Amino acid sequence: EVQLVESGGGLVQPGRSLKLSCAASGFTFSNYYMAWVRQAPKKGLEWVATISTSGSRTYYPDSVKGRFTISRDNAKSSLYLQMNSLKSEDTATYYCARQGSYLSPMDAWGQGASVTVSS
């Protein structure tokens, strides 16, 4: 069974940093692109980042480019999201998602990690 388990969420002050982790199991992690998608309270879904199978290529929307960094450790079947210079508008539930390839949809999702940016 495919499992994605996020951790590392919490309350953080504006301008500070936070790192999310996602532990994957039930599939060959190194064969899949992976992504982060967020959802602000009572709002829709927003794609945040995607990383290639080897980690050599990363993709971001303008809203987080230069502040967020996606990375992976295939040996540990783990995905990460380093979030710097956090803003109140980054407050959301962050989902780790499996993405088959460069343009595939997200076919498996974690339960989400809540991030609140507030003073």
Next chain:
Amino acid sequence: DIQMTQSPASLSASLGETVSIECLASEGISNDLAWYQQKSGKSPQLLIYAASRLQDGVPSRFSGSGSGTRYSLKISGMQPEDEADYFCQQSYKYPRTFGGGTKLELK
């Protein structure tokens, strides 16, 4: 960026009723369109990809269609467990963009 406009924002359907949700892309996306279902308090789940292909395990009452810029999700016979939010997403190019969502409730 490709804008995805979803409609309606909300709707209410009776048990057994057929429901349709529309998604309009700001440019052609060559059937690279996915639909997700998100039940209250849960994470999204992939329903349909490539505009019309049913994800494994998804009931056959769900179907997708469309081409070019216009796509739709149809539920043929509303069931209580279909009460959820539904989102479309284009997988044609980056940045990946979602529709604003449709809240479907059982009447």
